[in-house]
Amino acid sequence: MLPVALEEATKVVQGFLYSGKEYVCAMQVHADVPEETLRGVLGEFVGEIYQKPPLRASVKRETRKRSIYRLEVHEVDGRMVLFTCSCQAGTYIRKLCSDIGEVLGCGAHMRELRRTRAGPFTEENGLVTLHELSLAQSEFEAGNPEPLRAIIKPMEIALSSMPRIEVRDSAVDALCHGADLAIPGIVKLDSSIVKNSLVALFSLKGEGVALGRALMTTREILDQEKGVAAKTERVLMDRGRYPAMWKH
Protein backbone atom coordinates (compact mmCIF):
# COMPACT_ATOMS: atom_id res chain seq x y z
CA MET A 1 0.00 0.00 0.00
CA LEU A 2 1.09 3.54 -0.72
CA PRO A 3 -0.78 6.59 0.61
CA VAL A 4 -0.57 9.24 -2.12
CA ALA A 5 -1.26 12.89 -1.30
CA LEU A 6 -2.79 15.00 -4.07
CA GLU A 7 -1.95 18.68 -4.71
CA GLU A 8 -2.34 20.76 -1.52
CA ALA A 9 -2.50 17.58 0.57
CA THR A 10 1.21 16.95 -0.15
CA LYS A 11 1.83 19.37 2.72
CA VAL A 12 0.52 16.88 5.29
CA VAL A 13 3.07 14.23 4.27
CA GLN A 14 5.52 15.76 6.75
CA GLY A 15 2.99 14.98 9.47
CA PHE A 16 2.75 11.24 8.96
CA LEU A 17 6.13 10.49 7.37
CA TYR A 18 7.50 9.76 10.83
CA SER A 19 4.54 7.72 12.05
CA GLY A 20 4.85 3.96 12.53
CA LYS A 21 4.82 1.36 9.80
CA GLU A 22 3.66 -2.23 9.61
CA TYR A 23 4.88 -4.82 7.12
CA VAL A 24 4.25 -8.44 6.29
CA CYS A 25 7.55 -9.99 5.31
CA ALA A 26 8.70 -13.33 3.92
CA MET A 27 12.25 -14.09 5.00
CA GLN A 28 14.46 -16.96 3.89
CA VAL A 29 17.05 -18.34 6.31
CA HIS A 30 20.13 -19.98 4.83
CA ALA A 31 20.18 -23.19 6.90
CA ASP A 32 17.74 -25.45 8.68
CA VAL A 33 17.07 -23.81 12.03
CA PRO A 34 14.76 -25.22 14.71
CA GLU A 35 11.57 -23.16 14.85
CA GLU A 36 12.08 -22.46 18.55
CA THR A 37 15.54 -20.94 17.94
CA LEU A 38 14.10 -18.86 15.14
CA ARG A 39 11.25 -17.50 17.26
CA GLY A 40 13.70 -16.81 20.09
CA VAL A 41 16.05 -14.82 17.86
CA LEU A 42 13.17 -12.83 16.35
CA GLY A 43 12.02 -12.05 19.89
CA GLU A 44 15.43 -10.48 20.60
CA PHE A 45 14.76 -7.92 17.88
CA VAL A 46 11.67 -6.54 19.60
CA GLY A 47 12.36 -3.23 21.34
CA GLU A 48 15.14 -0.82 20.52
CA ILE A 49 17.60 -1.99 17.89
CA TYR A 50 20.65 -0.49 16.24
CA GLN A 51 20.51 -0.50 12.48
CA LYS A 52 22.87 0.66 9.76
CA PRO A 53 20.95 1.57 6.58
CA PRO A 54 21.76 -0.72 3.62
CA LEU A 55 24.20 0.20 0.82
CA ARG A 56 21.37 1.36 -1.40
CA ALA A 57 19.49 3.63 0.97
CA SER A 58 17.91 7.05 0.70
CA VAL A 59 19.51 8.23 3.96
CA LYS A 60 23.05 8.70 5.25
CA ARG A 61 24.62 5.36 6.17
CA GLU A 62 24.98 5.89 9.85
CA THR A 63 24.03 3.38 12.54
CA ARG A 64 20.87 4.59 14.21
CA LYS A 65 18.38 3.45 16.81
CA ARG A 66 15.01 2.18 15.67
CA SER A 67 12.07 0.78 17.63
CA ILE A 68 10.51 -2.54 16.71
CA TYR A 69 7.13 -2.62 18.43
CA ARG A 70 6.08 -6.12 17.46
CA LEU A 71 7.40 -9.10 15.51
CA GLU A 72 4.81 -11.80 15.05
CA VAL A 73 5.67 -15.04 13.29
CA HIS A 74 2.72 -16.38 11.28
CA GLU A 75 4.24 -19.37 9.59
CA VAL A 76 7.50 -21.25 9.31
CA ASP A 77 7.76 -23.48 6.28
CA GLY A 78 11.18 -25.08 5.95
CA ARG A 79 13.56 -22.15 5.56
CA MET A 80 10.84 -19.61 4.83
CA VAL A 81 9.48 -17.45 7.64
CA LEU A 82 6.39 -15.28 7.31
CA PHE A 83 6.07 -12.55 9.91
CA THR A 84 4.46 -9.19 10.66
CA CYS A 85 6.69 -6.36 11.82
CA SER A 86 5.39 -3.17 13.44
CA CYS A 87 8.14 -0.62 13.59
CA GLN A 88 9.22 2.98 13.71
CA ALA A 89 9.43 4.88 10.42
CA GLY A 90 12.80 4.50 8.71
CA THR A 91 13.38 0.89 9.72
CA TYR A 92 14.83 -1.11 6.84
CA ILE A 93 13.21 -4.52 6.79
CA ARG A 94 15.74 -5.94 4.32
CA LYS A 95 18.45 -5.03 6.82
CA LEU A 96 16.42 -6.42 9.71
CA CYS A 97 16.26 -9.78 7.90
CA SER A 98 20.00 -9.92 7.26
CA ASP A 99 20.71 -8.90 10.87
CA ILE A 100 18.42 -11.72 12.07
CA GLY A 101 20.49 -13.99 9.80
CA GLU A 102 23.71 -12.77 11.45
CA VAL A 103 22.38 -13.58 14.93
CA LEU A 104 21.18 -17.00 13.75
CA GLY A 105 24.67 -17.56 12.41
CA CYS A 106 23.60 -18.92 9.05
CA GLY A 107 22.45 -15.76 7.30
CA ALA A 108 18.99 -14.79 6.03
CA HIS A 109 17.49 -12.47 3.46
CA MET A 110 14.21 -10.80 2.67
CA ARG A 111 12.24 -12.54 -0.06
CA GLU A 112 9.06 -10.49 -0.20
CA LEU A 113 7.63 -7.46 1.52
CA ARG A 114 4.26 -5.83 1.70
CA ARG A 115 3.45 -2.73 3.70
CA THR A 116 0.19 -3.07 5.60
CA ARG A 117 0.23 0.23 7.47
CA ALA A 118 1.71 3.74 7.25
CA GLY A 119 0.60 5.76 10.28
CA PRO A 120 -3.20 5.96 10.25
CA PHE A 121 -3.44 4.36 6.77
CA THR A 122 -4.00 0.61 6.68
CA GLU A 123 -4.72 -1.99 4.05
CA GLU A 124 -8.23 -2.34 5.47
CA ASN A 125 -9.37 1.24 4.97
CA GLY A 126 -10.18 1.53 1.30
CA LEU A 127 -7.19 0.35 -0.68
CA VAL A 128 -7.58 1.38 -4.33
CA THR A 129 -5.92 -0.20 -7.35
CA LEU A 130 -4.48 2.03 -10.07
CA HIS A 131 -7.07 0.53 -12.40
CA GLU A 132 -9.99 1.58 -10.14
CA LEU A 133 -8.48 5.04 -9.80
CA SER A 134 -8.19 5.52 -13.55
CA LEU A 135 -11.79 4.31 -14.09
CA ALA A 136 -13.02 6.76 -11.44
CA GLN A 137 -11.03 9.54 -13.10
CA SER A 138 -12.63 8.90 -16.51
CA GLU A 139 -16.08 8.87 -14.87
CA PHE A 140 -15.18 12.20 -13.26
CA GLU A 141 -14.13 13.64 -16.61
CA ALA A 142 -17.39 12.39 -18.14
CA GLY A 143 -19.34 14.35 -15.50
CA ASN A 144 -19.92 11.75 -12.76
CA PRO A 145 -17.81 12.65 -9.73
CA GLU A 146 -19.27 9.96 -7.43
CA PRO A 147 -16.78 7.08 -7.92
CA LEU A 148 -13.84 9.45 -7.40
CA ARG A 149 -15.52 11.02 -4.36
CA ALA A 150 -15.84 7.57 -2.82
CA ILE A 151 -12.13 6.88 -3.29
CA ILE A 152 -10.50 10.14 -2.22
CA LYS A 153 -10.05 10.67 1.51
CA PRO A 154 -9.60 14.06 3.15
CA MET A 155 -5.97 14.91 4.02
CA GLU A 156 -7.10 15.36 7.63
CA ILE A 157 -7.01 11.55 8.03
CA ALA A 158 -3.22 11.74 7.75
CA LEU A 159 -3.21 14.01 10.80
CA SER A 160 -5.49 11.84 12.93
CA SER A 161 -2.74 10.25 15.03
CA MET A 162 -1.07 13.56 15.88
CA PRO A 163 -1.89 15.69 18.94
CA ARG A 164 -4.28 18.42 17.81
CA ILE A 165 -5.28 21.95 18.73
CA GLU A 166 -8.63 23.40 17.56
CA VAL A 167 -8.68 27.13 16.94
CA ARG A 168 -11.30 29.88 16.68
CA ASP A 169 -12.58 31.10 13.30
CA SER A 170 -10.83 34.40 14.02
CA ALA A 171 -7.42 32.70 14.34
CA VAL A 172 -7.60 30.62 11.12
CA ASP A 173 -6.66 33.23 8.53
CA ALA A 174 -3.71 34.52 10.57
CA LEU A 175 -2.36 30.93 10.71
CA CYS A 176 -2.88 30.66 6.93
CA HIS A 177 -0.62 33.70 6.58
CA GLY A 178 2.04 31.93 8.64
CA ALA A 179 1.45 33.59 12.03
CA ASP A 180 2.20 31.56 15.15
CA LEU A 181 -0.69 30.36 17.30
CA ALA A 182 -1.32 32.49 20.38
CA ILE A 183 -3.26 31.20 23.40
CA PRO A 184 -6.38 33.39 22.89
CA GLY A 185 -7.01 31.61 19.56
CA ILE A 186 -7.27 28.18 21.18
CA VAL A 187 -10.63 26.49 21.85
CA LYS A 188 -9.74 22.81 22.43
CA LEU A 189 -6.47 20.92 22.68
CA ASP A 190 -4.99 17.47 23.15
CA SER A 191 -4.63 16.57 26.81
CA SER A 192 -0.98 15.52 26.57
CA ILE A 193 0.94 18.02 24.45
CA VAL A 194 4.65 18.15 25.23
CA LYS A 195 7.04 20.93 24.28
CA ASN A 196 8.64 20.66 20.83
CA SER A 197 6.21 18.05 19.55
CA LEU A 198 4.60 18.44 16.14
CA VAL A 199 0.92 19.39 16.53
CA ALA A 200 -1.88 19.59 13.98
CA LEU A 201 -3.87 22.84 14.08
CA PHE A 202 -7.53 22.39 13.11
CA SER A 203 -10.48 24.71 12.57
CA LEU A 204 -13.65 24.07 14.60
CA LYS A 205 -15.09 22.47 11.42
CA GLY A 206 -12.33 19.86 11.51
CA GLU A 207 -10.31 21.31 8.61
CA GLY A 208 -6.55 21.01 8.81
CA VAL A 209 -5.18 24.57 8.99
CA ALA A 210 -1.46 24.13 9.70
CA LEU A 211 1.22 21.98 11.31
CA GLY A 212 2.98 23.60 14.23
CA ARG A 213 5.66 22.99 16.81
CA ALA A 214 4.34 23.17 20.40
CA LEU A 215 6.12 25.76 22.54
CA MET A 216 4.01 24.99 25.62
CA THR A 217 2.55 21.94 27.31
CA THR A 218 -1.20 21.36 27.64
CA ARG A 219 -1.00 22.43 31.29
CA GLU A 220 0.72 25.72 30.42
CA ILE A 221 -1.81 26.50 27.70
CA LEU A 222 -4.70 25.87 30.08
CA ASP A 223 -3.15 27.92 32.88
CA GLN A 224 -2.06 30.95 30.87
CA GLU A 225 -4.08 33.57 29.00
CA LYS A 226 -1.50 34.92 26.55
CA GLY A 227 1.69 33.97 24.77
CA VAL A 228 2.62 31.85 21.75
CA ALA A 229 1.49 28.24 22.17
CA ALA A 230 2.74 26.85 18.84
CA LYS A 231 5.07 27.98 16.11
CA THR A 232 3.53 27.51 12.66
CA GLU A 233 5.75 25.26 10.52
CA ARG A 234 3.60 24.34 7.55
CA VAL A 235 0.41 26.03 6.36
CA LEU A 236 -2.15 23.59 4.93
CA MET A 237 -5.18 25.77 4.12
CA ASP A 238 -5.38 28.52 1.46
CA ARG A 239 -5.68 32.07 2.65
CA GLY A 240 -9.02 33.87 2.54
CA ARG A 241 -11.38 31.04 3.53
CA TYR A 242 -11.93 32.62 6.92
CA PRO A 243 -12.23 36.37 7.66
CA ALA A 244 -8.95 38.27 8.14
CA MET A 245 -9.74 39.53 11.65
CA TRP A 246 -6.07 40.06 12.41
CA LYS A 247 -5.84 42.93 9.88
CA HIS A 248 -7.89 45.27 12.06
Added chain:
Amino acid sequence: MVADSFDFIESKLQVHCAEVNCLQTVMPWAVTRELVTKVEDVTDPKYGCRPEERSPSIQIKYGMVNVDKPPGPSSHEVVAWIKRMMKLSHAGHGGTLETE
Protein backbone atom coordinates in the same frame (compact mmCIF):
# COMPACT_ATOMS: atom_id res chain seq x y z
CA MET B 1 25.41 -16.55 48.74
CA VAL B 2 26.51 -16.19 45.12
CA ALA B 3 23.44 -18.10 43.94
CA ASP B 4 21.25 -15.72 45.97
CA SER B 5 22.73 -12.65 44.29
CA PHE B 6 22.23 -14.23 40.89
CA ASP B 7 18.57 -14.89 41.73
CA PHE B 8 18.23 -11.30 42.86
CA ILE B 9 19.75 -9.93 39.63
CA GLU B 10 17.64 -12.34 37.57
CA SER B 11 14.42 -11.20 39.27
CA LYS B 12 15.32 -7.51 38.77
CA LEU B 13 16.08 -8.18 35.12
CA GLN B 14 12.75 -9.88 34.61
CA VAL B 15 10.87 -6.94 36.10
CA HIS B 16 12.86 -4.54 33.91
CA CYS B 17 12.20 -6.59 30.76
CA ALA B 18 8.49 -6.76 31.54
CA GLU B 19 8.40 -2.95 31.84
CA VAL B 20 10.30 -2.51 28.58
CA ASN B 21 7.98 -4.94 26.78
CA CYS B 22 4.98 -3.13 28.18
CA LEU B 23 6.29 0.21 26.80
CA GLN B 24 6.98 -1.26 23.38
CA THR B 25 3.49 -2.67 22.86
CA VAL B 26 1.96 0.83 22.59
CA MET B 27 2.16 1.50 18.87
CA PRO B 28 2.19 5.17 17.87
CA TRP B 29 -1.05 4.79 15.90
CA ALA B 30 -2.84 3.13 18.83
CA VAL B 31 -2.28 6.00 21.27
CA THR B 32 -5.67 7.16 22.51
CA ARG B 33 -5.98 10.93 22.37
CA GLU B 34 -8.28 13.08 24.42
CA LEU B 35 -9.29 16.69 23.91
CA VAL B 36 -9.68 19.24 26.68
CA THR B 37 -11.59 22.50 26.31
CA LYS B 38 -9.86 25.81 26.97
CA VAL B 39 -12.91 27.96 26.19
CA GLU B 40 -16.30 27.32 24.60
CA ASP B 41 -16.72 28.72 21.09
CA VAL B 42 -18.76 28.05 17.96
CA THR B 43 -17.83 28.25 14.29
CA ASP B 44 -19.65 30.41 11.75
CA PRO B 45 -21.11 28.29 8.89
CA LYS B 46 -20.38 31.17 6.48
CA TYR B 47 -16.66 30.32 6.44
CA GLY B 48 -14.78 27.16 5.52
CA CYS B 49 -16.34 23.75 5.04
CA ARG B 50 -16.27 20.40 6.86
CA PRO B 51 -13.79 18.04 5.14
CA GLU B 52 -16.54 15.56 4.20
CA GLU B 53 -18.67 18.29 2.58
CA ARG B 54 -16.04 19.57 0.14
CA SER B 55 -16.97 19.96 -3.54
CA PRO B 56 -15.35 17.34 -5.84
CA SER B 57 -12.61 19.67 -7.12
CA ILE B 58 -11.71 20.89 -3.61
CA GLN B 59 -11.89 17.31 -2.36
CA ILE B 60 -9.20 16.33 -4.90
CA LYS B 61 -7.07 19.34 -4.03
CA TYR B 62 -7.07 18.39 -0.31
CA GLY B 63 -7.30 14.66 -0.86
CA MET B 64 -5.36 11.46 -0.42
CA VAL B 65 -5.63 8.08 -2.10
CA ASN B 66 -4.55 4.88 -0.41
CA VAL B 67 -3.11 3.03 -3.40
CA ASP B 68 -2.66 -0.72 -3.67
CA LYS B 69 0.83 -0.42 -5.08
CA PRO B 70 1.70 -2.95 -7.78
CA PRO B 71 5.06 -4.66 -7.07
CA GLY B 72 6.81 -3.62 -10.31
CA PRO B 73 7.10 0.19 -10.50
CA SER B 74 8.71 2.24 -7.72
CA SER B 75 6.63 4.46 -5.44
CA HIS B 76 7.98 7.45 -7.33
CA GLU B 77 6.81 6.04 -10.65
CA VAL B 78 3.35 5.28 -9.23
CA VAL B 79 3.02 8.86 -7.95
CA ALA B 80 4.20 10.27 -11.30
CA TRP B 81 1.65 8.10 -13.10
CA ILE B 82 -1.21 9.28 -10.84
CA LYS B 83 -0.13 12.89 -11.23
CA ARG B 84 -0.25 12.63 -15.02
CA MET B 85 -3.44 10.57 -15.12
CA MET B 86 -5.37 12.95 -12.83
CA LYS B 87 -3.70 16.07 -14.32
CA LEU B 88 -2.51 17.28 -10.92
CA SER B 89 -0.09 20.11 -10.20
CA HIS B 90 1.67 18.00 -7.55
CA ALA B 91 1.41 14.70 -5.73
CA GLY B 92 3.58 12.99 -3.14
CA HIS B 93 3.81 9.87 -1.04
CA GLY B 94 4.61 9.10 2.54
CA GLY B 95 7.92 7.30 2.40
CA THR B 96 9.02 4.54 0.07
CA LEU B 97 8.51 0.86 0.49
CA GLU B 98 11.96 -0.61 0.67
CA THR B 99 11.96 -3.45 -1.87
CA GLU B 100 14.47 -2.39 -4.49
